[in-house]
Amino acid sequence: MPLGFDASAADPSDTASRNGDAHLCDLISDIDFSKLVALKPRPIETQRSLDERTLSDLVSPGISPLPPSRHEIGENFSMNWFRSASNTPRSLLDPNPAMIDAWEQLRRSLVYFRDKPIGTIAANDPVEESLNYNQVFVRDFVPSALAFIMNGEPEIAKNFLMKTLRLQAWEKRIDCFTLGEGVMPASFKVLHDPSRTDTMIADFGESAIGRVAPVDSGFWWIILLRAYVKATGDHNLSDDPDCQRGIRLILTLCLSEGFDTFPTLLCADGCCMIDRRMGIYGYPIEIQALFFMALRCAKFLLKPEAGGKEFIERIDKRLHALRYHLRSYFWLDFQQLNNIYRYKTEEYSHTAVNKFNVIPDSIPDWVFDFMPMKGGYFIGNVSPARMDFRWFTIGNCVAILSSLTTPEQATAIMDLIEERWDDLIGEMPLKVTYPALEGHEWKIVTGCDPKNTRWSYHNGGSWPVLLWLLTAACIKTGRPQIARRAIEIAEARLSKDGWPEYYDGKTGRYIGKQARKLQTWSIAGYLVAKMMLEDPSHLGMVSLEEDKKTKPYLTRSNSWTC
Ligand code: GLC
Numbered sequence: 001m002p003l004g005f006d007a008s009a010a011d012p013s014d015t016a017s018r019n020g021d022a023h024l025c026d027l028i029s030d031i032d033f034s035k036l037v038a039l040k041p042r043p044i045e046t047q048r049s050l051d052e053r054t055l056s057d058l059v060s061p062g063i064s065p066l067p068p069s070r071h072e073i074g075e076n077f078s079m080n081w082f083r084s085a086s087n088t089p090r091s092l093l094d095p096n097p098a099m100i101d102a103w104e105q106l107r108r109s110l111v112y113f114r115d116k117p118i119g120t121i122a123a124n125d126p127v128e129e130s131l132n133y134n135q136v137f138v139r140d141f142v143p144s145a146l147a148f149i150m151n152g153e154p155e156i157a158k159n160f161l162m163k164t165l166r167l168q169a170w171e172k173r174i175d176c177f178t179l180g181e182g183v184m185p186a187s188f189k190v191l192h193d194p195s196r197t198d199t200m201i202a203d204f205g206e207s208a209i210g211r212v213a214p215v216d217s218g219f220w221w222i223i224l225l226r227a228y229v230k231a232t233g234d235h236n237l238s239d240d241p242d243c244q245r246g247i248r249l250i251l252t253l254c255l256s257e258g259f260d261t262f263p264t265l266l267c268a269d270g271c272c273m274i275d276r277r278m279g280i281y282g283y284p285i286e287i288q289a290l291f292f293m294a295l296r297c298a299k300f301l302l303k304p305e306a307g308g309k310e311f312i313e314r315i316d317k318r319l320h321a322l323r324y325h326l327r328s329y330f331w332l333d334f335q336q337l338n339n340i341y342r343y344k345t346e347e348y349s350h351t352a353v354n355k356f357n358v359i360p361d362s363i364p365d366w367v368f369d370f371m372p373m374k375g376g377y378f379i380g381n382v383s384p385a386r387m388d389f390r391w392f393t394i395g396n397c398v399a400i401l402s403s404l405t406t407p408e409q410a411t412a413i414m415d416l417i418e419e420r421w422d423d424l425i426g427e428m429p430l431k432v433t434y435p436a437l438e439g440h441e442w443k444i445v446t447g448c449d450p451k452n453t454r455w456s457y458h459n460g461g462s463w464p465v466l467l468w469l470l471t472a473a474c475i476k477t478g479r480p481q482i483a484r485r486a487i488e489i490a491e492a493r494l495s496k497d498g499w500p501e502y503y504d505g506k507t508g509r510y511i512g513k514q515a516r517k518l519q520t521w522s523i524a525g526y527l528v529a530k531m532m533l534e535d536p537s538h539l540g541m542v543s544l545e546e547d548k549k550t551k552p553y554l555t556r557s558n559s560w561t562c
Contacts, residue, residue, distance in 0.1 A: 096491075097495060098491050098494060098495040098526070099527070099530060101495045102495065102499075102523045102524075102526055102527050103527065105124070105499060105518055105520075105523050106120065106144060106147060106520065106523050106524055106527065108124060109121045109124050109144070109518075109520040109523070110156070111136050111190055112190070112198075113159075113163065113190050113198050113200065114197060114198050116159050117155070117156045117159060118136070118156070118159045118160050118163045118190070119136030119141050119144070119156075119159075119160045119163075119188075120136060120140070120141055120144040120520045120524070121133070121134055121135070121136060121520060122134070122135060122136070122137050122140050122187070122516075122519070122520055122521070123501065123516035123517070123518055123519045123520060124518040124520065125516040125517045125518050125519075126517075126518075127517065128514075128516050128517070132187060132189075132203065132207070132208075133516055133519075134189065135187035135188060135189040135203070136160075136187060136188055136189070136190075137186060137187040138164060138184060138185060138186060138187065138214065138216075138217040138220055138221060139186075139214070139216055139217065139220050139272075139273055140465075140520060140521045141160060141224075142220050142223070142224055142521075143465060143468050143521050143524035143525045143527075143528050144156075144520060144521070144524040145157035145160060145224055145227075145228070146227065146468070146524070146528045146538075146541065146542070147524045147527040147528050147531065149227065149228065149231045149232075149541065150231075150528065150531045150532075150535075150538050150541075151531070154228060154231060154232050154234075157224065157227075157228045158228060158234075158237060160224075161221070161224065161225055161228065161237065161243075162237070163188075163200075164184060164185065164188070164221060165221075165242060165243060165246045167184070167185050167188060167200070167202045168181075168182065168183070168184050168185075168246055168249065170202060170204075172204040172205075172206065173206065174205065174206040174211060179204060179205070179213060180252075180253045181249050181252070181253075182218060182246075182248075182249030182250040182251075182252055182253040183204050183205075183213055183214075183217075183218065183253065184204075184214070184217035184218040184221050184250065185202040185203055185204050185214070185217060186203050186204065186205060186208055186213075186214035186217055186275070187202070187203050188200055188201065188202040188203070189201050189202075208275065209275070209276055210269075210270050210275070210276055210277065212268050212269070212270045212271050212275065213268075213271065214271060214272065214275070215254075215265070215267050215271040215272060215287050216271065216272040216273065216286070216287060216290050218250035218253065218254075218294070219250075219287075219290040219291060219293070219294035220290070220294075221246075221250070222247060222250060222294040222297045222298050222301070223290070223293055223294055223297050223542070225237070225238055225243070225247075225297070225301060226238075226297035226300055226301055227541040227542055229300075229301065230540060230541050231541050238301045239303060239306075241306065243301075244301075244302065244303060244306050244307065244308065247298050247301055247302060247308075248302075248307065248308070248311055250294070250298075251295075251298060251311050251314075251315070254291060255311070255314050255315070255318060262283065262325060262383075263318055263321035263322040263324075263325050264283040264288050264291075264322065264325060264326070264382075265283065265287055265288065265291050266282065266283065267280075267281060267282065267283070267284055267287050268281055269281035271284075271287065272284065272286045272287055272290070272394075273286060273394055273432070274286070274432070274433075274458045276446075276449060276451070276452065276458065277445070277446050277447050277449060277452075278433075278437075278445065278446060278452060278458050278459065279388065279437070279445035279446070280380065280381060280388070280392075282381045282382075282383040282386065282388075283381050283382060283383055284380060284381055284392070284395070285326075285330060285378050285379065285380050285381065285392050285395030285396070285399075286392055286394045286395040286398070288322070288326055288330070288395065289326075289378070289394070289395045289396075289398035289399045289402060289404055290394075290398055291322070292319065292322055292323070292326070292398075292399075292402050292404045293398055293401065293402035293404070293544070295315045295318060295319055295322075296315075296319065296402055296403075296544050296547070297544070298311070298315060299312055299315050299316075299319075302315075319547075322404075323404060326378065326399070326404060327404070327405070327406065327409065329355075329356070329382045330378040330379055330382055331376060331377075331378060331379075331409060332367075332371070332376055332377060332378075332379050332389065333371070333375065333376030333377075333412060334371055334372070334373055334376070336376070337363075337367065337368070337371050339353075340354075340358060340360060340363060340387070341360050341363060342360070343358060343359075343360050345357055345358075345359055345360075356382060356383065356384050356385060356386075356387075357384060357385045358385060358386070358387050359385060362385070362386075362387070363387075363389065364389055366435055367389045370391075370420065370423070370434075370435075372415070372416060372419035372420065374412075374415045374419060375412050375413070375415035375416030375417075375418075375419050375420075376409065376412035376413065376415075376416060377391055377396050377412070377413050377416050378392075378395055378396055378399050378405075378409075378413075379391075380392050380395070380433070390433050390434060390435070391424070391431070391433060391434040392432070392433050393424075393430055393431060393432055393433070393463075393466050393469065393470070394432070394466065394469060396413050396473075397466070397469035397470060397472065397473040398469065399413075400413060400473040400476055400477060401469070401472055401473060401476060401542055401543045401544065402543075402544050403544050403545060403546040403547070407546070410473075410476070410477050411477060413473070413477075414473070414474065414477045414479045414482060417470075417482060418482060420434075422507065423435075425485075425486050425489065425508075426462065426506070426507030426508045426509075427489065427503075427505075427507040427508050427509045428462040428464065428489065428490060428493065428503040428507075428508035428509065429462065429464065429466065429467055429470065429486040429487075429489060429490050429508075430462060430463060430464075430466040430467060430470055430486065431460060431461070431462055431463075431508070432458055432460075432461055432462070432463045432466065432502075433458065433459065433460055434460060435460055436454035436455045436456075436459045436460030436506075437452075437454065437459055437460075438454045442454060442459070446459065451514055455504055455505050455506050456502075456504040456512060456513060457502055457504075457512060457514070457515075460506075461502040461503065461504055461508075461512055462502060462503040462504075462505075462508030463501070463502045463503075463522075464490055464494055464499075464500070464502075464503075464522040464525055464526060465519075465521040465522050465524075465525035466525065467483075467486060467487060467490055467525050467526055467528075467529040468524075468525040468526075468528035468529045468532070469525075470482075470483055470486055470529070471483035471486075471487065471528070471529035471532050471533055472532060472539055472542050472543060475532060475533070475536050475539050476539060476543050480533060480536070483529065483533055484533060487526075487529055487530065487533065490526060491526070494522065494526055497511055497517075498517035498518060499517060499518050499519055499522045499523045499526075500512055500515040500516070500517055500519060500522060501515040501516045501517075501519035501522060502515045503515070
């Protein structure tokens with residue numbers, strides 16, 4: 001059965017749905033609905049202590065709130081709510097303290113704009129200096145949005161999508177230079193002033209540390225829009241002319257022609273989740289995988305009759321080239337490592353095997369030990385004479401979810417995670433990159449960044465938020481037990497440790513030295529992972545099957561003739 005997730009999946013003729021309905025009936029008799037009234041999402045202005053919470057408060061976060069009214073979100077979604085509700089109450093029957101705490105904290109992180117919830121604050125840490133953690137980050141909000149959608153509360157995601165679309169229309173300037181029209185903000189902040197209506201400020205990179213524009217924001221926005229439409233069946237939002245224009249503006253930025261000889265997207269360092277200097281400039285895998293996924297999602301969302309046709313054609317061409325390039329040149333397994341190790345250099349012309357003139361001596365020693373006989377992964381970056389062999393979790397998981405990988409490659413990535421469990425999962429899932437840069441290399445590559453010292457933060461730190469991506473990739477590849485093991489490890493500590501942003505150390509044992517507590521995406525990432533494992537049909541929101549209509553796969557030797 002395809003792992004699709006849409007309103008029609010609630011059709012009573014569908015077996016899974018029928019089972020769900022029976023399950024639902026059982027559960028309905030177990031739920032005290034009088035308690036559920038208190039569960040509607042609410043602004044959390046007052047932070048009550050745990051002791052003050054009532055029993056219904058404690059029960060509430062683990063179960064779905066009352067279904068939103070039909071006129072609010074349409075009939076289709078109400079069906080989905082019931083489907084989702086039929087799965088959720090397992091946590092009610094067997095209340096898990098971490099889940100309960102997570103829901104409570106996630107609701108506390110909601111940000112309101114003119115009385116509507118429009119996002120979640122990055123971190124609610126009462127102790128650490130907030131810097132810009134009191135803002136709504138586009139990338140951080142994605143797992144929050146997914147959690148709320150899965151819980152039958154899609155309005156928040158809709159409000160966010162519409163609000164950020166308005167922000168895209170702002171003129172964006174750094175000093176006297178104007179950024180591309182389609183750039184989406186990295187983050188925004190709501191300013192509450194009792195004497196006037198709420199206002200907003202947004203950051204497109206002009207305030208960010210290092211002044212880098214977030215290339216990933218627009219991609220996450222498109223990916224979230226598709227997830228919302230898939231889950232709710234509400235095409236009205238994406239069909240709206242403003243929304244169509246927003247998608248086209250993002251595409252204009254990344255499909256423009258220039259001096260590029262590769263289909264991958266050339267980026268500045270720090271333009272994505274890793275938002276400070278870490279040597280990912282060039283063609284970082286995180287951006288390339290998100291680019292691929294966003295192109296596929298945009299193809300699903302664009303209306304050909306409303307100016308989308310030309311873009312769909314350009315998307316198809318780019319996808320074809322991008323898929324070939326990434327599958328061939330970014331892929332590394334034992335066989336390929338051995339090929340590179342034996343590369344000849346200075347080859348000229350179309351017949352070159354070592355096309356980018358990679359010097360075998362530049363292969364770092366650790367790769368030879370890290371590479372298992374069984375398994376493989378997309379490396380961090382490929383450009384002339386430079387291969388960044390580091391492992392990056394987001395890029396590899398998104399590659400699986402978008403079907404950028406072949407099914408064999410997807411399986412190999414999972415094999416590698418299992419084979420290198422101690423390195424990548426260890427005592428806290430999940431390493432954002434592997435391995436850490438140390439000593440002289442750390443100095444040169446990070447510019448002596450004290451936050452990115454070895455095995456900390458972006459430099460080999462462990463980020464609980466990545467659990468949701470791992471879980472989705474595990475489900476897609478039919479390996480849910482891997483996710484289950486990882487979640488168990490995280491579950492034992494996350495809530496007790498106060499939902500840190502990241503952990504430090506070779507195995508991720510220590511709470512990160514500058515990690516924020518109550519980091520929202522750590523909370524939401526955990527919730528999404530749990531809910532997805534419990535109801536794998538949620539996967540369809542963030543996963544795309546292989547496009548059967550794509551042109552035949554090229555081989556390296558004939559690539560120059562296409
Ligand atoms: C850090 C992360 C970035 C995240 C932000 C807010 O800067 O590197 O990816 O969006 O915090 O949580």
